[in-house]
Amino acid sequence: MNEISSKYNPQEVENKWYAYWLENNVFHSEIDETKTPYTIVIPPPNVTGILHMGHMLNNTIQDVLARRSKMLGFNTCWIPGTDHASIATEAKVVAKLKENGIEKQDLTREEFLQHAWEWKEKHGGIILEQLKKLGCSCDWQRTRFTMEEALYESVISVFVDLYNKGLIYRGVRMVNWDPKALTALSDEEVIFKEQKSKLYYLKYMIEGSQTGEYVVVATTRPETIMGDTAVCVNPTDERYNHLKGKRLVIPIVNRAIDVIFDEYVDKEFGTGALKITPAHDLNDYNLGLKYGLESINIFNDNATLNEYGLQYAGLDRFECRRKIVKDLEETGLMERIEDYTNKIGCSERTDAVIEPKLSLQWFLRMEDLAKPALEVVMSDEIRFYPSKFKNTYKHWMENVKDWCISRQLWWGQRIPAYYLPNREFVVAKTKEEAFEMAKAKFPDVIHSIEDLKQDDDVLDTWFSSWLWPISVFDGIRYPQNEEIMYYYPTDDLVTAPEIIFFWVARMIMAGLEYRKEIPFKNVYFTGIVRDKLGRKMSKSLGNSPDPIMLIEKYGADGVRMGMLMASPAGNDLPFDEAYCEQGRNFANKIWNALRLVKGWTTDDNEASQHQNDNIACQWIEEKFNNLLLELEDAFSKYRLSEAMMQIYKFVWDDFCSWFLEAVKPEYGKPVSKITYLKTLSLFEKIMQVLHPFMPFLTEEIWHLLRNNAANETIMQSEMPKAKTETNSQLLQDFIQMQEIVIAVRAIRNEKNISPKAALPLFIKGDVSGTLTNQYAALISKFANLSEIKPVFNAVEGSVTKLVGSLELFIPLGDNINKEDEQRKLEEEITYLKGFMASVEKKLSNESFVAKAPQSVVEGERKKFADAKEKIQTLQSRLSQLR
RNA sequence: GGGAGCUUAGCUCAGCUGGUUCAGAGCAUCUGCCUUACAAGCAGAGGGUCAUAGGUUCGAAUCCUAUAGCUCCCACCA
Numbered sequence A: 001m002n003e004i005s006s007k008y009n010p011q012e013v014e015n016k017w018y019a020y021w022l023e024n025n026v027f028h029s030e031i032d033e034t035k036t037p038y039t040i041v042i043p044p045p046n047v048t049g050i051l052h053m054g055h056m057l058n059n060t061i062q063d064v065l066a067r068r069s070k071m072l073g074f075n076t077c078w079i080p081g082t083d084h085a086s087i088a089t090e091a092k093v094v095a096k097l098k099e100n101g102i103e104k105q106d107l108t109r110e111e112f113l114q115h116a117w118e119w120k121e122k123h124g125g126i127i128l129e130q131l132k133k134l135g136c137s138c139d140w141q142r143t144r145f146t147m148e149e150a151l152y153e154s155v156i157s158v159f160v161d162l163y164n165k166g167l168i169y170r171g172v173r174m175v176n177w178d179p180k181a182l183t184a185l186s187d188e189e190v191i192f193k194e195q196k197s198k199l200y201y202l203k204y205m206i207e208g209s210q211t212g213e214y215v216v217v218a219t220t221r222p223e224t225i226m227g228d229t230a231v232c233v234n235p236t237d238e239r240y241n242h243l244k245g246k247r248l249v250i251p252i253v254n255r256a257i258d259v260i261f262d263e264y265v266d267k268e269f270g271t272g273a274l275k276i277t278p279a280h281d282l283n284d285y286n287l288g289l290k291y292g293l294e295s296i297n298i299f300n301d302n303a304t305l306n307e308y309g310l311q312y313a314g315l316d317r318f319e320c321r322r323k324i325v326k327d328l329e330e331t332g333l334m335e336r337i338e339d340y341t342n343k344i345g346c347s348e349r350t351d352a353v354i355e356p357k358l359s360l361q362w363f364l365r366m367e368d369l370a371k372p373a374l375e376v377v378m379s380d381e382i383r384f385y386p387s388k389f390k391n392t393y394k395h396w397m398e399n400v401k402d403w404c405i406s407r408q409l410w411w412g413q414r415i416p417a418y419y420l421p422n423r424e425f426v427v428a429k430t431k432e433e434a435f436e437m438a439k440a441k442f443p444d445v446i447h448s449i450e451d452l453k454q455d456d457d458v459l460d461t462w463f464s465s466w467l468w469p470i471s472v473f474d475g476i477r478y479p480q481n482e483e484i485m486y487y488y489p490t491d492d493l494v495t496a497p498e499i500i501f502f503w504v505a506r507m508i509m510a511g512l513e514y515r516k517e518i519p520f521k522n523v524y525f526t527g528i529v530r531d532k533l534g535r536k537m538s539k540s541l542g543n544s545p546d547p548i549m550l551i552e553k554y555g556a557d558g559v560r561m562g563m564l565m566a567s568p569a570g571n572d573l574p575f576d577e578a579y580c581e582q583g584r585n586f587a588n589k590i591w592n593a594l595r596l597v598k599g600w601t602t603d604d605n606e607a608s609q610h611q612n613d614n615i616a617c618q619w620i621e622e623k624f625n626n627l628l629l630e631l632e633d634a635f636s637k638y639r640l641s642e643a644m645m646q647i648y649k650f651v652w653d654d655f656c657s658w659f660l661e662a663v664k665p666e667y668g669k670p671v672s673k674i675t676y677l678k679t680l681s682l683f684e685k686i687m688q689v690l691h692p693f694m695p696f697l698t699e700e701i702w703h704l705l706r707n708n709a710a711n712e713t714i715m716q717s718e719m720p721k722a723k724t725e726t727n728s729q730l731l732q733d734f735i736q737m738q739e740i741v742i743a744v745r746a747i748r749n750e751k752n753i754s755p756k757a758a759l760p761l762f763i764k765g766d767v768s769g770t771l772t773n774q775y776a777a778l779i780s781k782f783a784n785l786s787e788i789k790p791v792f793n794a795v796e797g798s799v800t801k802l803v804g805s806l807e808l809f810i811p812l813g814d815n816i817n818k819e820d821e822q823r824k825l826e827e828e829i830t831y832l833k834g835f836m837a838s839v840e841k842k843l844s845n846e847s848f849v850a851k852a853p854q855s856v857v858e859g860e861r862k863k864f865a866d867a868k869e870k871i872q873t874l875q876s877r878l879s880q881l882r
Numbered sequence B: 001g002g003g004a005g006c007u008u009a010g011c012u013c014a015g016c017u018g019g020u021u022c023a024g025a026g027c028a029u030c031u032g033c034c035u036u037a038c039a040a041g042c043a044g045a046g047g048g049u050c051a052u053a054g055g056u057u058c059g060a061a062u063c064c065u066a067u068a069g070c071u072c073c074c075a076c077c078a
Helices: A010-023 A054-072 A086-099 A107-124 A126-134 A149-164 A222-227 A238-243 A282-291 A306-311 A317-330 A367-378 A390-400 A431-441 A482-487 A497-515 A547-554 A556-565 A577-598 A611-636 A640-663 A673-690 A695-706 A728-751 A773-783 A818-846 A846-851 A854-881
Strands: A037-039 A075-079 A168-178 A183-185 A190-206 A216-218 A230-233 A247-249 A256-261 A275-276 A334-347 A356-364 A383-385 A415-420 A425-427 A490-495 A520-523 A759-764 A784-792 A798-803 A806-811
Touching: A010 A126, A010 A556, A010 A695, A037 A054, A037 A482, A054 A075, A054 A126, A054 A490, A054 A547, A054 A556, A086 A107, A126 A230, A126 A547, A126 A556, A149 A168, A149 A425, A168 A334, A183 A356, A190 A222, A190 A317, A190 A556, A216 A222, A216 A275, A216 A356, A222 A306, A222 A317, A275 A282, A306 A317, A317 A334, A367 A390, A367 A497, A383 A390, A390 A497, A415 A431, A425 A431, A425 A640, A490 A497, A490 A806, A497 A520, A547 A556, A547 A577, A556 A577, A556 A640, A556 A695, A577 A640, A577 A673, A611 A640, A611 A728, A611 A773, A640 A673, A640 A773, A673 A695, A728 A759, A728 A773, A728 A798, A728 A806, A759 A773, A798 A818, A798 A854, A806 A854, A818 A846, A818 A854
Parallel strands: A037 A075, A037 A490, A230 A256, A383 A520, A490 A520, A759 A784
Antiparallel strands: A168 A183, A168 A356, A190 A216, A190 A247, A190 A334, A230 A275, A247 A256, A415 A425, A759 A806, A798 A806
């Protein structure tokens, strides 16, 4: 006993048990037809990423679900892995090369990819090691990576298939161009940020006007005037009637353009005249299409101006803006400048301001894929927790747009389209296949395989992630393989609401398209981890604590508990280290309960159990059974924090404060064997229900309770099951006992009586349930009483308290302040009279009595009678005092 | 601009089909305790017009309507 420290030390325990679990391969799952599978696929973090608080929350939840399901007898398989994250990773590699004086454009694709793989080998998978620190029970033998061969091939074969089905097409579209990463982005990767900018009012001279007439056009982007091909006004705008048939001259550029008339223009905004730059604005592009306007692209890919930029060619777009504004002012062509706040699209990955750009990209037609995917969610075949996200999902799915799946990057799955010298192309899984196809199609054009040139672009990362639940089991390449047949569909998906469209929706589409089956049954949306000020935790704000430091400080169990404590599904988690501290304290509390129990000695000769112990054991078993029922309920609704809190309260209050205190032997005395064994068995069961939340501590205690005799890990033990019948009388009686104890303790506190001084207690009233010997003994023990006796009359010179209909007396003789006692009684009587009056009012209301259910009316009558009785008791007490 | 959601104790949140789970929990606070498992602790206590205003009902934190404030998602307003 002495060798157990009074403080729980997580560090050594955690390392020891994680190593033990790995050695014994307890996280690994294999097909077992006698068991039901329970499958989770991890949302694959970026391969070069490091753990942040969001991961901590997300993976704690998955681990709780995984560990619990295993203990419930399922064949649990939690598949870990990482995502190649093409933009993010490529950006990092480019930056790294730059530091070493190497530019990406100086490298061949092969050379670059070699660097990228080196980077991946060096930094990849750090995050997986961090998950181990958190205690995650992933099946590490099954670790996958979205760029590994099998998954790469799966992606390519899906691309080819969708192309052949006519769902993938190539087209010129206005795309979101990231001029820093030099790639197109999907709409979802663009974040609109509010920005203070300026609205510039430029003068466009009317061509041929003798009087120097001009039209003022408002724009936020004066640097794009070189790309102007029209000015548009609303046809109903009378101010501009005179422009019909006229042409305008672009300032500085001195090129004449048409005036067009379209309802699209808002008369109220600016001057009601809009400059049209089809190559650099989506709306302008659409108007350009409508009116057959020319598109002049004035930017290079990196957003510097090209030869159309005239004297500004070569300048960056923002520098050009400054310069052009200055030039306009100097030439008097700037009418005025106003402050203006608007929203500007920025790249999620590089934060660069997005440039709308016309380009040739690959698209996936979404409409037909979206329909069935919407249905399975609306019909609850796939359930969302919380369900409010069904709305969000529905809205998006009904307005889904085609998905731009090409990215102008090298790190990723390269698009399997092969171009012929005649600008035609074929799509095939391999170059050899492509060659055969091309030869068949264009025998005259193609002679050698070298005549084919593969598309330079790679696929959007999400185009591989959307296959994740299938491809981790190789179900794309081998649709009938045993693994996919056994483990798919997966059970629970735990993810962030931010990627409901990026990922969740698309996985559902892919699942239905390629397995004709949903990819998962439940989706648990975690909240966003925020700091105390309510800001989202992010690297750029630097407001996120380092998770590994937290684990070192509070223990993985403490941090896990801290994360869960304040995060119901879908609610944001306002993180505070205090939660981790609470978690650590809880671990310590349990640790000390263990120290207590391990310190007990038993008397083997003593056959019988004390009355005290007997009742306490029965009671705690009832309470524990209640706990099991509550946990079942909470888990069925995915209310993990509620489940956690229920265990917390059970352990701290019921188990430690009442049960252990009830059976704790006097110092130096043994405990009866029966009680001892029951306590150990209960302790084990508590560790089992707690294990999914606090895996390390519970494993440690599980073994200490058994003196390390068992080889079995707690993770492979069977979760205790609830019985359905409960002994509610016992629970009620115990509560009354507790109330009496609390009342006596309160009196001690009020009167400043040391807990060491034993007191006599007299009880008036019906004590049949409570004052049988067993409860009397318990009350005496808890409240430190010298005697406990029922009486029929009030006891003079006592402090009194009402517990239900029982009246307690503790004689204190001279210690009593009569006035105090009187005042307290009077206050209580006043309160009760008020209460009685309100009940009476209700009862005298005829329609209440007539319309309310009988049981409610009865309840009110009982309240009335009880209050009346109490008042009588108190009043007689009061008159005695006087 | 469109949509969804939220507002209950100092903080974070429960409160399901309106009524004995109805005003709750944890943390924080206050008071007293170094009581032989635990001061990372023990015992006790205080604290809320359930955002506001109407309505429905015998009865509203709960249902309806409006108002205010907050949050998130979607959308191309120069």
